[in-house]
Amino acid sequence: MSRFKFIPLLCAAIMLFSAGGAMAADYTQNPFTLVYEGAITENVKGKVNIHQVTYKLNGIDIAANVYTPANYDESKKYPAVVVAHPNGGVKEQVAGLYAQHLAEQGYITIAADAAYQGASGGTPRNVDKPANRIEDIHGMADYISQYPGVENTRIGLLGICGGGGYSLKAAQTDKRFKSIATLSMFNSGRVRRNGYMDSQLSTIQDRLKQASDARAQEAAGGEFIYAAEARPTDEQIAKLPYDLYREGFVYYYNTHAHPNSTFRYTMSSLLALMNFDAATNMDLIEQSLLMIAGSKADSLYMTEEAFKKAVNAKDKELFLIEGATHIQTYWKPQYVEQAMEKMTQFFGNTLK
Structure with missing residues (x-):
C-alpha cells in the first residue's frame, strides 16, 4: 500500500507513562470514557464537573462535554473557552x-x-471537510455562549493540532472569540495537498484524480471509498520518517485508543481538503493570538508560517516549549504544565 494511504491522517497523540513504561488508558474504566491522565471519574460537589450534552x-x-469550574454557580459570570480537537481525535482525548x-x-x-465524526451525528461517516470543521467551532461558540453562567463577551478559543488550523480560520471571521490560542497547529490542507513537510508534491494530481473518481462513484450510488483505513504494523510504524506519525500511531492505536476515534476519512473529502489552507487570510485576525509548539516538533514549520502572516493580531506571541x-x-507532564501556564496567563489577560 502506498504511504499516503495512511500517513497524512495522523495529527496528534498523547501517551501515559508509569514507572515501567507506556501504560494504555482504558476508556471502559472511566464513566465518561475519558482516556487522558487525571481525567474526572465522578462529579463531586465543589470540584470541576463534566456535563455530557x-x-x-x-x-x-x-455530542459535547462541558466542563464547569470548582464551586460553579450558574448565577455568577464566567469566561469560557471553546476547545477544538485534532484530526482523527475525539473529545475524550487531548481536547x-x-x-x-x-x-x-x-x-x-x-x-x-x-x-460526521466521533459520537456526533452525520452521514456518511467520517466526512472530513474544512467547512464542516470550521462550522463545528462556530457551533460550539453558539452553544457555550448560551450556557448558564457564561459571559459571552469573554469567550476564548483553543485549537489543538488540526483543530488549531481550523480555529485560525474560524477566528478570522467570528469575532465572538476575543482571543485565540493554538497548540501544535497542523495545517490540514497543506499536508493533504503537499504531504507532510511537503514530501508529496509529485503526487498531487494523482491524489486529486483519486478523490475525483471517489466523488464520481458516490454520485453514481456506489460505495464510499475511505482513505487511511490501513492499520500499520509496529514494524511499519517504527520505519515512518516523522516523529508525529510514529508517536501518533502509538497514541491512537495503543496508549489512548478510543472506539470513536479513527484516522479514516472519505476519499472525496480531499476535493475540499486539498483546496484549503489554514494560513491564508491570517491578516483578518485582529484578536490576541498565542501559538504554542514544541521546539523539536517536525510540524513547527506550519505554526511559524501562520504566525508570520498574522500581521494584524494583537499582542501575538509564538511560545516554544523547549525540547x-x-x-x-x-x-x-512538564510540557503540558508549560503549555497550561502560558495559556492561563494568556487567557487571564485577554478574557478579563
Whole structure:
C-alpha cells in the first residue's frame, strides 16, 4: 500500500507513562470514557464537573462535554473557552485534557466531536471537510455562549493540532472569540495537498484524480471509498520518517485508543481538503493570538508560517516549549504544565 494511504491522517497523540513504561488508558474504566491522565471519574460537589450534552448544528446532533469550574454557580459570570480537537481525535482525548485543565483555572469549557465524526451525528461517516470543521467551532461558540453562567463577551478559543488550523480560520471571521490560542497547529490542507513537510508534491494530481473518481462513484450510488483505513504494523510504524506519525500511531492505536476515534476519512473529502489552507487570510485576525509548539516538533514549520502572516493580531506571541516534539506537548507532564501556564496567563489577560 502506498504511504499516503495512511500517513497524512495522523495529527496528534498523547501517551501515559508509569514507572515501567507506556501504560494504555482504558476508556471502559472511566464513566465518561475519558482516556487522558487525571481525567474526572465522578462529579463531586465543589470540584470541576463534566456535563455530557448534545445540541443541533445544521440539523446534525453534536455530542459535547462541558466542563464547569470548582464551586460553579450558574448565577455568577464566567469566561469560557471553546476547545477544538485534532484530526482523527475525539473529545475524550487531548481536547478533554486541556478543557479540564482550563476549567480548573476557572473557565467554563466545551469540547465537542466534529460533525460526521466521533459520537456526533452525520452521514456518511467520517466526512472530513474544512467547512464542516470550521462550522463545528462556530457551533460550539453558539452553544457555550448560551450556557448558564457564561459571559459571552469573554469567550476564548483553543485549537489543538488540526483543530488549531481550523480555529485560525474560524477566528478570522467570528469575532465572538476575543482571543485565540493554538497548540501544535497542523495545517490540514497543506499536508493533504503537499504531504507532510511537503514530501508529496509529485503526487498531487494523482491524489486529486483519486478523490475525483471517489466523488464520481458516490454520485453514481456506489460505495464510499475511505482513505487511511490501513492499520500499520509496529514494524511499519517504527520505519515512518516523522516523529508525529510514529508517536501518533502509538497514541491512537495503543496508549489512548478510543472506539470513536479513527484516522479514516472519505476519499472525496480531499476535493475540499486539498483546496484549503489554514494560513491564508491570517491578516483578518485582529484578536490576541498565542501559538504554542514544541521546539523539536517536525510540524513547527506550519505554526511559524501562520504566525508570520498574522500581521494584524494583537499582542501575538509564538511560545516554544523547549525540547518537546509535537506529540509530547499532549502528554508529557512538564510540557503540558508549560503549555497550561502560558495559556492561563494568556487567557487571564485577554478574557478579563
